[in-house]
Amino acid sequence: MSNKYYIFMMACIVGLLMAFTLKNASGEYRIVPFKVINDYKKVIEKEHAEIKSIRNLLDETTEKIEYFKGEQAEGDVGDALKKELDGYRASAGLMALEGPGVLVILSDGDRELIDGEDPNNLLVHDIDVLNIVNGLKIAGAEAISLNGQRVVSISEINCAGPTIKINDRVYSQPYIIKAIGNPDYLRAAIKAPGTYGNLLKQVGLFVEANTSVSITVPAYEEQIDYKYLKVIERSEKP
Amino acid sequence: MIIAFIGIIVGLGIGFYLPITFPAQYSLYLSISIIAAFDSIFGAVRANLDNKFDTVIFTTGFFGNAFLAGMLAYIGDQLGVPLYYAAIVAFGVRLFENFAYIRRHFISKLRE
Numbered sequence: 001m002s003n004k005y006y007i008f009m010m011a012c013i014v015g016l017l018m019a020f021t022l023k024n025a026s027g028e029y030r031i032v033p034f035k036v037i038n039d040y041k042k043v044i045e046k047e048h049a050e051i052k053s054i055r056n057l058l059d060e061t062t063e064k065i066e067y068f069k070g071e072q073a074e075g076d077v078g079d080a081l082k083k084e085l086d087g088y089r090a091s092a093g094l095m096a097l098e099g100p101g102v103l104v105i106l107s108d109g110d111r112e113l114i115d116g117e118d119p120n121n122l123l124v125h126d127i128d129v130l131n132i133v134n135g136l137k138i139a140g141a142e143a144i145s146l147n148g149q150r151v152v153s154i155s156e157i158n159c160a161g162p163t164i165k166i167n168d169r170v171y172s173q174p175y176i177i178k179a180i181g182n183p184d185y186l187r188a189a190i191k192a193p194g195t196y197g198n199l200l201k202q203v204g205l206f207v208e209a210n211t212s213v214s215i216t217v218p219a220y221e222e223q224i225d226y227k228y229l230k231v232i233e234r235s236e237k238p
Numbered sequence: 239m240i241i242a243f244i245g246i247i248v249g250l251g252i253g254f255y256l257p258i259t260f261p262a263q264y265s266l267y268l269s270i271s272i273i274a275a276f277d278s279i280f281g282a283v284r285a286n287l288d289n290k291f292d293t294v295i296f297t298t299g300f301f302g303n304a305f306l307a308g309m310l311a312y313i314g315d316q317l318g319v320p321l322y323y324a325a326i327v328a329f330g331v332r333l334f335e336n337f338a339y340i341r342r343h344f345i346s347k348l349r350e
Contacts, residue, residue, distance in 0.1 A: 003291045007282050008245040010300055014275045015249015020260045021268050023253075034315040037263070 093152035093220040097143045101215035102186035104132060104197070107174040109204035122204055126159040129175055131196040133157065139189035141179040143217040147171040150220040167222055174206075183211035242279050266315070267308040270322050274303035277329040280336035287343050303329070 068080060089095045106129060109122035133151060136144055144151040149167040151157075158165040163172045179186050190197035190209040201207045260268055278300040285291040307325040314321025 003286050003293075004241045006293060006296070007279065007286065008241050008248075010275075010282065010296070011242045011245025011279050012249035012252070014272060014279055015246040015251075016253040016256075017249075017268060017272050017275065018246070019250045019253020019256075020258065021265055021272060022250075023259055033318070035318055 093143070093150050096219045097180060097217045098214060099142070099180040100183050100213050101141070101178065101180040101211070101217075102136075102183050102190070103210050103212055103215060104136075104177040104179070104190055105174050105206070105208040106132065106177065106200075107206035109206060111204045123162075124164075124173055124175060124200075124205060126157055126164050128196070128200060128205075129164060129177070130157045132177060132190065135189040135196055136177070136179045136181070136186055139181065139185040141181040141186060143180045145178045145217045147176055148218055150218055152220045154224070155220075167220070178215050178217055180215050180217055183213075187211050242283050246279075266322070267311045270307040270311045270325050271304040273326060273329045273333070274307040275300055277333045277336070278303055280333055280340070284336045284339050284343075287340065 086095065090097060106124050108124055111122070113119060113122070129146065133144055133146065146157065146164075146166050149155070149169060149171075151166070155167050156165065160170050163170045164175065165171075187209045189195060190207065192198060197207050197209065278296065281299065282291060282296045285296070307322070307329065310325050311322035
């Protein structure tokens with residue numbers, strides 16, 4: 001009899017456990033492995049990080065609004081906006097800029113051709129100018145102009161017969177490149193051994209780079225008329 | 239045999255009445271443990287019919303099997319291998335064996 005009583009007790013425990021499980025099993029239920037749970041955890045963490053960054057953005061924007069409100073109280077919100085706009089225009093290349101930098105002069109070589117040598121070797125090509133400009137960019141140039149044309153994000157440097165086309169305008173040599181940045185770095189980007197400018201000089205072209213404490217780079221003058229661009233509403237922080 | 243079913247039904251009743259729930263996360267381990275415990279109950283009924291019932295063996299088997307089955311499922315989950323199939327198959331086979339034995343015992347008793 002005591003055995004039966006004992007079995008009854010244990011069966012009660014099994015019943016209890018089953019009841020607990022059945023309570024959980026209400027509704028649609030299937031086994032979820034730990035891996036899936038981990039994956040979801042990762043997704044949730046990512047979402048949390050995003051929420052945090054959005055909160056930061058919100059804080060920043062609130063700060064900005066507070067700043068503008070303060071300006072408004074002082075009565076010169078226009079000045080603050082103008083200052084901000086000028087900053088954007090300067091980085092977009094729509095304003096003339098001034099600062100220390102380097103002035104590069106690029107011209108065809110004047111040495112005698114060796115017998116049978118291709119005269120192209122001594123001419124300045126669009127690709128030469130392009131490489132020089134790229135070298136200046138690598139050296140940290142903040143604003144570049146070529147023969148008075150500002151190099152902006154949509155500027156082309158293209159071959160046009162004996163001339164070079166930039167910003168849809170044709171220029172012949174000499175090509176004068178002005179760049180604002182650290183003058184020593186910029187000069188080194190043209191003159192240092194192994195650079196493209198040094199290579200051109202060795203071939204026989206005229207390459208000259210002079211540093212200056214004050215280089216003036218003009219503004220981009222063409223009308224920028226975007227046809228295909230669309231601003232995405234959800235803008236990242238500038 | 240009948241006492242075991244009555245026990246399970248009573249346990250179910252109590253379980254549904256009590257306001258206790260397990261986290262759904264551990265539901266898998268619990269269900270594997272239930273299979274192990276269920277097998278122990280059938281084993282106990284069979285041993286009782288043979289008059290070989292031992293309280294210590296039954297208790298250790300009941301809790302030990304349930305714990306081992308739950309652990310197996312947990313380890314399998316951690317490794318990404320469904321190890322709990324081992325518990326399901328092993329205890330499932332034993333469950334049916336025990337049930338067949340009990341069934342034969344009662345049928346032979348009835349025919350006497």
